[in-house]
Amino acid sequence: MSKVIGELENLQLEVRDLDVHYDGIRALHGVSFTVLKGEIVTLIGANGAGKTSILRAISGLTPYTGSIVFEGRDLQRVPAHQIVGMGIAHVPEGRGIFGNLTVQENLRLATWQRRDKEEIEIDYDRVFTIFPRLMERRDQPSGTLSGGEQQMLAVGRALMSRGRLLLLDEPSMGLAPRLVREIFRVIQDINQSGVTVLLVEQNANMALHIASRAYVLETGAVILSGAGRELLGDPRVKEAYLGA
Amino acid sequence: MSDGIVYWLQQILNALQLGSIYALIALGYTMVYGILTMINFAHGDVFMIGAFFCFMAATMLGLPFAPTLLLTILGTALLGVVIERLAYKPLRNAPRVSAIITALGVGLFLENFTLALAPYPKHIPPLLENVTWDLGGVSLSSLQVIIICLSLGLMIVLDYVVHRTPVGMAMRAISWDKTFVPLMGIPVNLIISITFAIGAGLAGAAGTMYALAYPVIDPYMGIMVGWKAFISAVVGGIGNIRGAMIGAFILGGVEIMVTAFFPSTYRDFVAFSLLMLLIMIRPYGILGQPRTQKV
Numbered sequence A: 001m002s003k004v005i006g007e008l009e010n011l012q013l014e015v016r017d018l019d020v021h022y023d024g025i026r027a028l029h030g031v032s033f034t035v036l037k038g039e040i041v042t043l044i045g046a047n048g049a050g051k052t053s054i055l056r057a058i059s060g061l062t063p064y065t066g067s068i069v070f071e072g073r074d075l076q077r078v079p080a081h082q083i084v085g086m087g088i089a090h091v092p093e094g095r096g097i098f099g100n101l102t103v104q105e106n107l108r109l110a111t112w113q114r115r116d117k118e119e120i121e122i123d124y125d126r127v128f129t130i131f132p133r134l135m136e137r138r139d140q141p142s143g144t145l146s147g148g149e150q151q152m153l154a155v156g157r158a159l160m161s162r163g164r165l166l167l168l169d170e171p172s173m174g175l176a177p178r179l180v181r182e183i184f185r186v187i188q189d190i191n192q193s194g195v196t197v198l199l200v201e202q203n204a205n206m207a208l209h210i211a212s213r214a215y216v217l218e219t220g221a222v223i224l225s226g227a228g229r230e231l232l233g234d235p236r237v238k239e240a241y242l243g244a
Numbered sequence B: 001m002s003d004g005i006v007y008w009l010q011q012i013l014n015a016l017q018l019g020s021i022y023a024l025i026a027l028g029y030t031m032v033y034g035i036l037t038m039i040n041f042a043h044g045d046v047f048m049i050g051a052f053f054c055f056m057a058a059t060m061l062g063l064p065f066a067p068t069l070l071l072t073i074l075g076t077a078l079l080g081v082v083i084e085r086l087a088y089k090p091l092r093n094a095p096r097v098s099a100i101i102t103a104l105g106v107g108l109f110l111e112n113f114t115l116a117l118a119p120y121p122k123h124i125p126p127l128l129e130n131v132t133w134d135l136g137g138v139s140l141s142s143l144q145v146i147i148i149c150l151s152l153g154l155m156i157v158l159d160y161v162v163h164r165t166p167v168g169m170a171m172r173a174i175s176w177d178k179t180f181v182p183l184m185g186i187p188v189n190l191i192i193s194i195t196f197a198i199g200a201g202l203a204g205a206a207g208t209m210y211a212l213a214y215p216v217i218d219p220y221m222g223i224m225v226g227w228k229a230f231i232s233a234v235v236g237g238i239g240n241i242r243g244a245m246i247g248a249f250i251l252g253g254v255e256i257m258v259t260a261f262f263p264s265t266y267r268d269f270v271a272f273s274l275l276m277l278l279i280m281i282r283p284y285g286i287l288g289q290p291r292t293q294k295v
Helices: A001-011 A053-059 A080-086 A103-109 A117-130 A132-136 A148-159 A178-190 A204-210 A228-232 A235-243 B002-038 B045-058 B065-091 B096-117 B142-164 B166-176 B190-215 B221-236 B243-263 B266-283
Strands: A011-022 A027-035 A040-045 A064-072 A088-091 A163-171 A196-201 A213-218 A222-226 B132-135 B138-142
Touching: A001 A011, A011 A053, A011 A196, A027 A040, A027 A053, A027 A196, A040 A053, A040 A178, A040 A204, A040 A235, A053 A064, A053 A088, A053 A163, A053 A196, A080 A088, A088 A132, A088 A148, A103 A148, A103 B166, A117 A132, A117 A148, A132 A148, A148 A163, A148 A178, A148 B142, A178 A196, A178 A204, A196 A204, A204 A228, A204 A235, A213 A228, A222 A228, A228 A235, B002 B045, B002 B132, B002 B138, B002 B142, B002 B166, B002 B221, B002 B243, B045 B065, B045 B096, B045 B190, B065 B096, B065 B138, B065 B190, B138 B142, B142 B166, B142 B190, B142 B243, B166 B190, B190 B221, B221 B243, B221 B266, B243 B266
Parallel strands: A040 A196, A040 A213, A088 A163, A163 A196
Antiparallel strands: A011 A027, A011 A064, A213 A222, B132 B138
16 A cells, blocks of 8 residues: 555656547557656657657647646646646657757757746756767857767757656667767766656667666557566567567 | 939938838748748738828827837737737648738738728828938938938847847747747747737838838838838848848849939839849848758
8 A cells, every 4th residue: 555655656747548640540549658756767669659659749749638647737738838847858859959049049948938047057057067069069050060969959958948857759869879878878867866767769778778667669559568677588579679 | 522422322322211111021021931931921011001000190199200100010010910810820730822822812801901991092291300411412311311220220129139039049949940849848829929020010110111201102002012022031031030131222222223224114124133133043042041951
């Protein structure tokens, strides 16, 4: 009994019976999962399994049926731009960098709803400490950054909104292996600092290594779930996603 | 001063006056295009409505210049917001051609609505005491000074807003790609409304000044001026704020220079031919650039 109550208190995000349609095509059907405070939860699956749709629904970018509850509040009727203010930061697929704005402006954009000027300055310093490259390029148009630097900017920008839950959509996409390892190390650091992480990845190997728990998606539904390490050893996961 | 120099200084002054009015209108075209990639073909008619607001404020309310200008700017700004909310917003995800046809429809509506209420041309009373100075043969009127200074002032303010304020930053972000702008906590609809308000307000200011410079107004006055402002925006590089201003002063300059050399009926023919040539050489306009996006 006490364990159940403990879990309820720690429950940060609860997704239940999530359905998403695009132009009449069902992208998600009946997806349910939970994320507890302080966890790294990963959603893995092939291209088109519906991972991105889940994150877009949580952020309010895509209409859905079913329920998404964040820290006890139902997000169904909350407009997308207010969800950030509630504590959810989203690094979208393809990074979503505004290439015509400078690095600094991209970071500043994410503080739109914040009024705590001194704290914002502290967060700039924090981002520039984590990613010194961004400091060097702060006045450059972000469209001139390399792919890896843009990914750093996207993560840095998400930190500027001070979300308690960080949604990451394919942070390793298009990056060299060395940069992938660096990004994953940063994700772990951010998690250590108290931010919950919901990570969508095609690089299942890396994701399962850092995740507390994982859900495996196939054609819009959860087919398997468990602890990250556990799934690394699961023969079905091995065969389908780890290329073993 | 020699007659030649006096003549050319006079022409430059005239070009500046015409160019500033084109520029104020061109900014509205370029801002809306920048943020929605849509040509707001009703914009020239918002300029016309501005001239009529000026007329109403000056005659019915009997207001002097400054409050007339302010009221006209506020009135057209509100009109711009209403047009976007009622006519364009429902079509935001529709094919581009639907939005363009709707804009043409809104323009026709504004023209004919005004025609129904004001079937005959209206005369604007002189709101400003017009003083003309003679500077070594070049005549400079107080109206010209006001038009040029006020326009330049508004352009400087706008440039500051777009490049130095959070709202301007949000506008530029939306112009890049509005998909992920809500993830920054930015209300996209509010920023689009602000953009329409600013663009239409500037057209209202242009309408007021145009009405003072050419004091007979009619419901169709916005068509040709609107086309010219639109072409200015394209020549400057549509979507680019500074480009729109440059394009407008080029068009104003070309028009005045053409009338200096050719019969005045040649003006638009020669001016537009030159602009077409410029577009052929620089298809994206003077400051426009084809966008390259990293995936």
